[in-house]
Amino acid sequence: MASQSGPQRIVCLTEEPTEILYLxxxxxxxxxxxxxxxxxxxxxxxxxxxxAFIDGSVRKICELKPDLIIGFSDIQADLAAKLIxxxxxxxxxNQRSIEEILEVILTIxxxxxxxxxxxxxxxxxxxxIEEAKERxxxxxxxxxxxxxxxDEPAFSAIRWVSELIxxxxxxxxxxxxxxxxxxxxxxVHWSDVVDMNPDIILASWCGxxxxxxxxxQRPGWDAITAVKNDRIHEIDPSIILQPGPASLTDGLxxxxxxxxx
Numbered sequence: 001m002a003s004q005s006g007p008q009r010i011v012c013l014t015e016e017p018t019e020i021l022y023l024x025x026x027x028x029x030x031x032x033x034x035x036x037x038x039x040x041x042x043x044x045x046x047x048x049x050x051x052a053f054i055d056g057s058v059r060k061i062c063e064l065k066p067d068l069i070i071g072f073s074d075i076q077a078d079l080a081a082k083l084i085x086x087x088x089x090x091x092x093x094n095q096r097s098i099e100e101i102l103e104v105i106l107t108i109x110x111x112x113x114x115x116x117x118x119x120x121x122x123x124x125x126x127x128x129i130e131e132a133k134e135r136x137x138x139x140x141x142x143x144x145x146x147x148x149x150x151d152e153p154a155f156s157a158i159r160w161v162s163e164l165i166x167x168x169x170x171x172x173x174x175x176x177x178x179x180x181x182x183x184x185x186x187x188v189h190w191s192d193v194v195d196m197n198p199d200i201i202l203a204s205w206c207g208x209x210x211x212x213x214x215x216x217q218r219p220g221w222d223a224i225t226a227v228k229n230d231r232i233h234e235i236d237p238s239i240i241l242q243p244g245p246a247s248l249t250d251g252l253x254x255x256x257x258x259x260x261x
Contacts, residue, residue, distance in 0.1 A: 005112075006029075006111050006113050007089075007111060009029065009064065009067050010066060010068045010069070010070060011030075011032035011033075011050060011066040011069045012032070012033050012037075012070050013034055013051045013056060013070065013071035013072070013079065014034055014053065014242065015034060015038065015242050016072065016101075016104070016244025016245070017072075017244070018034075019242075019244050019246060020104070020105055020109075021112065022039075022040050022043065023117075023245060024108070024109060024114040025114070025117065026114055027046075029112060030046075031047065031048075031064045031065075032047060032048050032049070032051075032060070032066065033047045033049055033050070033051075034050075035052055036052070036053060036238075037049070039238065039245075048060070053075065055078070055079050056079055058079075066088065066089070070093070071090065071091070071093070072092065072095070073093075074094065074181070074182070076092060080092050095160075095243045096158060096159040096181060096243070097159045098129070098160050098163050098248065101160060101247070104244070105122055105244075106122055109121075121245070125245070125249075132168060132252060132256060135169070136167065136168060136169030139169045142169055142170060143169075143170050143198075143199035143200050143259055144170070144171050144173050144196065144199045145165050145171060145173065145198055145199070145200045145202060146172075146174065146193050146198035146200075146202070146226070147161055147165060147172065147201075147202045147203070147204075148201065148202070148204075148210075148215075149183075150205055151205060151211070151214070154187065154189070154190060155187055155188070156172075157175075157177075157186070158241075159179055160247055162174075162178035163178075164240075164251060164252050165202075165255060165259075168252060168256045168259050169259055169260075170255070173193075174186070174188060174196070190218045190219065190220070190221070193221070193224065194224060197223075197224055198225065198226050199231065200226050200258065201215070201226040201232040201233070202233050202234075202235055202255065203215070203232065203235070204234065204235045204236070204237045204240050205237070206241055209234070210234040212232050212234065215227075215232055216232070239254060240254065
């Protein structure tokens with residue numbers, strides 16, 4: 001029988017709380033989702049879409065009579081403020097690292113009285129991460145990796161992506177930048193990438209397809225090892241740019257396979 005404790009009508013402003021609630025078997029609590037939801041695929045058929053990423057319909061969200069709205073990051077601050085002014089209960093997470101992602105899963109588990117299931121999920125993710133680290137420890141050469149989240153201006157990997165690259169056996173050439181919470185702190189110049197000379201370039205542009213050909217044509221990039229060896233690869237944003245279960249499972253596997261090609 002479905003638990004009656006915790007919030008019963010949840011609106012998810014980003015994809016990861018939707019995926020987490022489904023994995024916990026608590027999807028019956030969801031009453032609204034973001035248009036960017038792709039995991040699990042059935043969520044789009046079952047729940048009304050009420051928000052994009054930066055903004056959403058306050059009227060539509062309020063009409064759903066939610067008792068909790070879950071969002072993510074400073075980018076949703078304006079939408080969160082509008083919802084709070086409309087007397088809504090809003091919870092904004094700001095997870096940036098793998099540890100913080102795992103903590104969000106546990107917190108959502110506590111909110112919906114599914115602590116044991118959440119702990120089981122987290123234990124499973126920790127175990128697969130350890131296995132990946134073990135496999136990576138046997139790699140003789142750790143390839144230098146540049147991950148690009150946007151093209152103009154160029155942004156390097158956010159922290160959880162940088163950590164996944166290292167777990168998979170790569171070396172993020174801009175790992176020190178990944179600790180910047182704001183996108184502006186991760187801005188890089190195309191010439192910086194030439195200087196770093198990565199062996200592999202991974203790209204996932206938030207909200208649009210990666211144009212690999214345009215990347216090859218950038219000034220000086222023909223000298224980069226990754227470009228010379230045809231190792232520029234796109235990764236689906238839905239499995240790498242959302243700080244939830246997808247990045248820890250499909251995202252990690254995608255990076256592993258691309259590094260080991």
